[in-house]
Amino acid sequence: MPKDSSSEKQSFTAPTVLRRPTRLGDEVYNAIYAQLMSHKIAPGGRISVDNLVRELGVSQTPIREALSRLETQGLVVKRHLVGYSAADQLNKSRLEQLYELRLLLEPFAAAKAAITMSDASIEALESMAQEMKALEAEDPQTAYGQFAQRDSEFHDLIAAGSGNELVREALSNLHTHVHLFRLFYHSQATSEANDEHARILCALRARDADAAAEAMRSHIMRSSERFATFFTRYPRAS
Template sequence: MEEAILVISEKRMVPSTQLKRPTRLGDEVYNAIYSQLMSRQIAPGGRISVDRLVRELGVSQTPIREALSRLEAQGLVVKAHLIGYSAADQLDSARLHQLYELRLLLEPFAAGRAAMSMTEETHGALIKLAAEMQAGEAAPQVEAYSRFAQLDSEFHDLIARASGNELVQETLTNLHTHVHLFRLFYHARVTADAIQEHQQIIEALTLRDPQAAETAMRHHIERSRGRFANAFAR
């Protein structure tokens, strides 16, 4: 009897083959709507029809509403009582100027702190994100631009977290900086220049040089301000 129990126990311990989990439908729907917002296929301030998205994406309302809730949390979408969803309004020139003033105060500081306290895991994650941004240039333009915006946001958020200052991180996150900036205009030059500047930031962080990291981040933000300010000259 004991032998039988032992055999059964051993059989139960045999590991089963794990199946790869498919991409979540919710993520696919989120990415599709995110791309439409970034490329301004859904214009800033424009109404978002859930029924239209149901027909266009061929899914039920549930994953669409889940995706819109995620986008609302990011500041890309707003929801009004009895009206529904609409795309967030675009930045104006004054708001853009204020946004960059705040970024110049906080992000170089965060980069300098990150250079001193960043873990090897975080350093590796930043290198991976930079590589993904560069590899994405080969994708179709609309898809590449939308994906770059997501990765760029992750890149800056990761540096803010690595600073160890939770208030700085929370402030930058709540600004929803990147999702608004990348809707200003659509141009591949934005990604090409930013990729080079990101590399300079990583090099400074790799050296664990806080002054160099602050300088590289400040240079990146000032160059970014110039690129996006051109949107208002059109």
């Protein structure tokens, strides 16, 4: 008697899903990020996906993924029926408010991190500091955006080390570093910041909460002075 084919169990092999290498997505993101930081894509300027496809030699998919990622960082704005554009420039009032909030939160986070941060996290900070120091010898146009990314990671890791997730989230939502470093190219911003980072690290390694808070406070105040010179040079930008 013939077997009912509907009752037979059929074995099959599930199709293999090929994933796009994450490296390509990162490279596209870094390329667009660098254009935003260097003002090749000017603040407020429209971003053409088709132009980026031709320029970078990739499909629309990794470009749109990168733009969505940049949107979450506050660097890119997407408007319905208009498309993507670069976020507007930070103004003087916003800069002052940003630094007021940083002075309230980051010295506190550094003091807490000096007590609660793990040795492994401090070692990770030291590696980041070394990477930032090495960037001083690189091409400034390329290295500046990379420094901004490492600087953001450095401060975020200290905030995470404080153990206070609300403080970390608040600082993360400011998108501080991308907006500051996009303000204008400041040749001293990298070398001076590296020296200031070294003092913060010294206090963290010593587990000295007061020294960590003071080193962070000094770093933020000096950073404020560096970037405020933009509005002295270009008063109309205020």
